[in-house]
Amino acid sequence: MTHVRQQIREAAATAVTGLPTSGARVFQSRLAPLDADSLPCLLINTDDEEISGLRITSPDLLDRRLTLSIRAVAKVASNLDDTLDAMIKEVESTLGTSTFGGLVKTLQLEAITIDMQQAEKPVGVATLKYIATYMTVANAPDTAI
Amino acid sequence: MNFGAHTARIIDRIGSDVLYTPYGGSQKTIKAVFSAPPKEFLNVEGVSPMVSVKQSDVPTPKHNDGLVVNAVAYRVIGVNPDAASGITALDLEATS
Numbered sequence: 001m002t003h004v005r006q007q008i009r010e011a012a013a014t015a016v017t018g019l020p021t022s023g024a025r026v027f028q029s030r031l032a033p034l035d036a037d038s039l040p041c042l043l044i045n046t047d048d049e050e051i052s053g054l055r056i057t058s059p060d061l062l063d064r065r066l067t068l069s070i071r072a073v074a075k076v077a078s079n080l081d082d083t084l085d086a087m088i089k090e091v092e093s094t095l096g097t098s099t100f101g102g103l104v105k106t107l108q109l110e111a112i113t114i115d116m117q118q119a120e121k122p123v124g125v126a127t128l129k130y131i132a133t134y135m136t137v138a139n140a141p142d143t144a145i
Numbered sequence: 146m147n148f149g150a151h152t153a154r155i156i157d158r159i160g161s162d163v164l165y166t167p168y169g170g171s172q173k174t175i176k177a178v179f180s181a182p183p184k185e186f187l188n189v190e191g192v193s194p195m196v197s198v199k200q201s202d203v204p205t206p207k208h209n210d211g212l213v214v215n216a217v218a219y220r221v222i223g224v225n226p227d228a229a230s231g232i233t234a235l236d237l238e239a240t241s
Binding site: 073077120124 | 185192194
């Protein structure tokens, strides 16, 4: 079994694959620059994680708050804001209050940030920052409980 | 030495024919030097297209003037005149 972080990232990628705007262009933890054939797309990252221990068992129970970032990326000649908003809507509608089949206790959208730059066409990134809460036992990070 | 005349000859010699259409005006063919250096924008590959034109050809360039370069349509999104050389650099955005 993989770490629950990876399970959550993969579950999120599966959930948002096939959305109307981004289609199959969903990439996990991608660092390489995006070319025209890769757009519009969704980038899935599992970022920082806050962890607090609960000493009610041995080993400890870990109460975890994972930042799941989903970035909608587009480059279009006009109405970039409309494209990004449409992609945001598609992601929000799909994830909703998903628990990824019980992997997470809650999945909450905490913030949306927007970046835009001028290239030969306007480029924009909308970042949806989700907080996924889940629990593991300290020595079993591959099993959500 | 007339610097403006010198740079004009450079544009004529190394420039290409482009179609220039002032916003709301009539199209004409002028010589221009086109460049599109590659750059990354928010981790997305792209280019920053621009042309250099003679101010005698385009005395009053404005945003949303149209250009067709190598069969690609652009609009002007930035105007950078240089009085000494008589050249204006125009930043471009693809229209489709």
